[in-house]
């Protein structure tokens with residue numbers, strides 16, 4: 118982690134649907150935010166659109182390699198079929214950093230059916246590809262982009278999985294900064310449960326004519342205990 122006062126978050130593949138929503142909320146919270154893309158001009162265009170919405174110049178766009186190099190914490194928002202190639206191409210730039218993996222291992226056209234990757238989950242696959250020099254944390258897979266570019270409270274909690282408690286804590290801080298409720302969901306081996314909820318939510322959306330189904334943890338921890346990261 119850098120000693121800089123304000124951290125830089127790079128959203129790799131941040132030009133689609135989920136990435137700009139997360140970028141919008143983190144820029145509002147005061148982070149330096151970089152949108153990454155295979156095409157720098159596309160990233161710059163999305164950054165400009167976000168800045169217009171934010172009414173300030175808070176977000177910049179870059180190629181994915183430069184974005185991964187520039188950040189303190191990286192966030193990956195690409196479709197599963199681009200997951201491995203994207204990570205292999207950014208392995209060097211990500212060493213020593215936390216990677217927040219938002220990827221859900223969906224295999225179109227059956228996006229409402231769980232497909233378990235060979236490593237157990239996309240996040241575990243990311244950890245295998247990147248090696249021990251990167252702390253992979255799985256988070257945000259259940260939050261529909263439909264909510265993120267709006268300013269209303271998001272009715273969906275975030276389950277955070279990773280093998281390093283410190284990295285999970287950092288990501289729980291990012292969840293709070295995005296004005297969401299986060300829960301420490303334990304080691305990376307649990308990520309398949311979190312990733313696996315997304316096709317269930319997509320199926321519920323389809324069957325019930327919705328766009329934004331989410332999950333929420335019920336119950337309240339005792340006051341002195343570690344509570345939800347709200």
Ligand SMILES: NC(=O)c1ccc[n+]([C@@H]2O[C@H](COP(=O)([O-])OP(=O)(O)OC[C@H]3O[C@@H](n4cnc5c(N)ncnc54)[C@H](OP(=O)(O)O)[C@@H]3O)[C@@H](O)[C@H]2O)c1
Pocket residue numbers: 130131132133134135136153154155156159160193194195196197198199203219220221222223257258259260261262263
């Ligand atoms: N959308 C949601 O509501 C939502 C919610 C929770 C989790 N997720 C998960 O988050 C991830 C991103 O979702 P999304 O809806 O934002 O995806 P998306 O809009 O389909 O794609 C995001 C970006 O990924 C890059 N990309 C696409 N194909 C690629 C390829 N073959 N190689 C390299 N990069 C490629 C593109 O960026 P460039 O062309 O600029 O490089 C694209 O703008 C997915 O794994 C999804 O399952 C999505």
